[in-house]
Amino acid sequence: MYIKQVKWVGVTAALLAMFAVAMGAFAAHGLKAILSEPQLATLRTAVLYQFIHSLGALIAIGLSALAPLTAFRPSLVAASWLFIAGVLLFSGSLFGLVLFEARFLGPVTPIGGVCFLLGWGVLVSVFARVGGQSDKKENVQ
Numbered sequence: 001m002y003i004k005q006v007k008w009v010g011v012t013a014a015l016l017a018m019f020a021v022a023m024g025a026f027a028a029h030g031l032k033a034i035l036s037e038p039q040l041a042t043l044r045t046a047v048l049y050q051f052i053h054s055l056g057a058l059i060a061i062g063l064s065a066l067a068p069l070t071a072f073r074p075s076l077v078a079a080s081w082l083f084i085a086g087v088l089l090f091s092g093s094l095f096g097l098v099l100f101e102a103r104f105l106g107p108v109t110p111i112g113g114v115c116f117l118l119g120w121g122v123l124v125s126v127f128a129r130v131g132g133q134s135d136k137k138e139n140v141q
Helices: 002-030 037-063 065-100 106-127
Strands: none
Touching: 002 037, 002 065, 037 065, 037 106, 065 106
């Protein structure tokens, strides 16, 4: 089950990062003449957050494979999925708002932001516990 999680998180996060690069280039070159400056700024925000959190998901899933952190594997996998959910909800809703004028997506954006915050909170929790009682058997020196 864990290997499937790594595969799906890795593929999904890498695709989202690739899409962030493509959307950034498309916004900067293909949409510059069509969209207003506030719309371009919104797209830049969506791309930036998508890129950062796609990389965050890749880093978290990568850390889950490190021997000293295997005790925290479920939390690291959860953080990865929270980042991916945040990208889909936050960046996806901003793309929809700007490109398709889908105003109904406005309330979705903060839900994505909450997913980002939860993902970072999970990582804080993991690193705060490293070296503590919960990972003694995994952290043999």
